[in-house]
Amino acid sequence: QQQVKQSPQSLIVQKGGISIINCAYENTAFDYFPWYQQFPGKGPALLIAIRPDVSEKKEGRFTISFNKSAKQFSLHIMDSQPGDSATYFCAASMDSNYQLIWGAGTKLIIKP
């Protein structure tokens, strides 16, 4: 019930292509869905987040698509660049709760 399932585990995309990472959850009480980006040797950093009152949020080349009925959300990286190569984590939480439930992570490699 508390799990967030993330796929794929790893992803290789050509420069300029679209990278898509998917996450699914079970707990309908979740109401906050962030994505974190982690570069090697660094801690994760918040990239973009969405709440279930909207179906899509876009920030630059990064877009979250949210499907409440399917209990799924995804990260789309448009015009992927080698500098986007990193590990991406999705997560979910509830307002009034301190705990983030993390996906297992996706290692993204953008080939030049």
Next chain:
Amino acid sequence: GAGVSQSPSNKVTEKGKDVELRCDPISGHTALYWYRQSLGQGLEFLIYFQGNSAPDKSGLPSDRFSAERTGGSVSTLTIQRTQQEDSAVYLCASSLVGSRGLPFTGELFFGEGSRLTVL
């Protein structure tokens, strides 16, 4: 400082020794978390602090692991009698809010981690 600071950045120790890892959160952040990340793996929750108290210690792997936080600021994670399976990166994160009744923004600010190698 401007961000979460962790020390040491790297620690190599012998099996059976005790180690202390330090986290200095962003000033004013009341919530503090410790996570463990094994090589190429995800984030394993260890412990959560709200102020100086730790209402959730559920992720500590064994009684060899302990943590404290003083003055609502600096936190220390202590691992006693280290084992090889303790080798990992230990990440600290802080957050502005997190207590029940207040909206949780979900934004955790992470340090760069302390890489622990147990020989």
